Amino acid sequence: MPARRVAVLDRxxxxxxxxxxxxxxxxxxxxxxALGVLNxxxxxxxxxxxxxxxxxxxxxxxxxYSFTSQHAGSGQFGVSVGCHPAxxxxxxxxVREQLADxxxxxxxxxxxxRGKGQSRGGLVLGLEDMGSxxxxxxxxxxxxxxxxxxDEVLGRIDAVTPDDCRAVxxxxxxxxxxxxxxxxxxxxxxxxx
Numbered sequence: 001m002p003a004r005r006v007a008v009l010d011r012x013x014x015x016x017x018x019x020x021x022x023x024x025x026x027x028x029x030x031x032x033x034a035l036g037v038l039n040x041x042x043x044x045x046x047x048x049x050x051x052x053x054x055x056x057x058x059x060x061x062x063x064x065y066s067f068t069s070q071h072a073g074s075g076q077f078g079v080s081v082g083c084h085p086a087x088x089x090x091x092x093x094x095v096r097e098q099l100a101d102x103x104x105x106x107x108x109x110x111x112x113x114r115g116k117g118q119s120r121g122g123l124v125l126g127l128e129d130m131g132s133x134x135x136x137x138x139x140x141x142x143x144x145x146x147x148x149x150x151d152e153v154l155g156r157i158d159a160v161t162p163d164d165c166r167a168v169x170x171x172x173x174x175x176x177x178x179x180x181x182x183x184x185x186x187x188x189x190x191x192x193x
Contacts, residue, residue, distance in 0.1 A: 004178060005176075005177075005178050005179065006178065006179045006180075006181075006187060006190045006191065007178070007179070007180045007181070007187070008180075008181045008182075008183075008185050008186060008187040008189070008190060009180075009181070009182045009183075010183075010184065010185060010186060011182055011183060011184065012184050013085070013182065013183050013184065014084075014085075015062060015082050015083065015084065015085075015183070016082070016083055016084070016085040016087075016088050016181060016182065016183030016184070016185070017080070017081070017082050017181070017182045017183065018080070018081050018083075018088065018091075018092065018179065018180065018181045018182075018183075019078050019079070019080045019081075019179070019180045020078060020079050020092070020095055020096070020099075020177055020178075020179050021067075021076055021077055021078020021079060021177060021178065022076070022077065022078070022172075022175045022176055022177040022178060023074050023075065023076060023077070023172075023175050023176075024068050024069070024070065024074070024075030024076045024077035024172055025068075025070055025074075025075045025168075025172065026070060026071065026072065026073055026074055026075055027070035027071060027072065027075065027143055027144065028144070029070070029075075031164070031167075031168045031171075032070055032075075033119075033156045033157055033159070033160050033164075034160045034164035034165050034167070034168045035068055035077070035168050035172060036068065036115075036119050036157070037112060037115035037116050037119055037157065037160045037164075037165055038102075038107065038115060038165045038168055038169055038172075039066050039067065039068045039077070039115075040114070040115035040116075040118040040119055040122075041107050041111040041112060041114055041115030041118075041165070042066045042098070042102060042107065042115075043064065043065045043066025043067075043079055044065065044066065044115065044118055045065075045118055047114055048065070048066070048114075049098060049102070049107070049111065050064050050065070050066060050079065050095065050098055051064055051065070053094060053098060054081070054091060054094055054095070058094075060083055060087045060090060060091050060094070061081050061082060061083040061087070061091055062082045062083060063080070063081065063082045064079070064080070064081045064082075064083075064091075064095075065079070065080055066078065066079045066080075067079075067080065072143075077172050077173075079095050079099070081095065085183045085184050085185070088181070088183065088185070092179075099173050100173075102169045102173055103169050103170055103173035103174050104170075105166075106162065106163075106165055106166030106169050106170070107162070107165055107166070107169065108162075109162050112160070112161075112162045112165050115165070116157055116158065116160060119157045120154055120157055120158075123150065123153055123154065123157070124150075127150065
C-alpha cells in the first residue's frame, strides 16, 4: 500500500499536471515485455487508448501518456496528464475508468498488435542512435547480467499474446494507486478519491 495516496502541490498554474500510478514489475520479471506492449497500447502514442479517449475524442488534455519502469525489486506504472485545472475531475475519472476497464477486460487484439508494433519500432529506431545502443547494451550487462540481441528482444516482443497483456493488466492495474497533482488545488479536493 502506498505511504500516501494523494499528494497535492498547490500552485497557481494555468495547466494542472497529474500522475496516477502504482507499483509495476521488477526488471527481472519476464512479464515486462507484456507490460511494455500494454503500456504502448494504453498510453504510448497518438493511437493509444488514453490519447484517443481523452485528447482526440474529448479534447480534455494537452498531453496524456502512460509510462513504466523496472527496478531491481519493483517497478512502477503510471499515467501522466497535463490539462486545464477545470478539466482535472473529468480527466481523472476517465483515466480511472480506462484503467479499470483494461484491468477487467484487457485490451483488444488490434491494440496488442499496435502495442507490439510500437515496441518493435522504438527498439529499431533506437539502433540509429549510438547513445541508445550503448545504453541498451550497458543496461543489459549491468541490470540483467546478459545482453539480448536485437533479434532476441524482437522475438520476446513478438511472443507477447493478448492473454499475456490481459493477465499483466489484471495484476498491475488492480494494485493500489497514488495520485500526485500540481495545480491550483488543495489536498482536500482529492480526499474522496
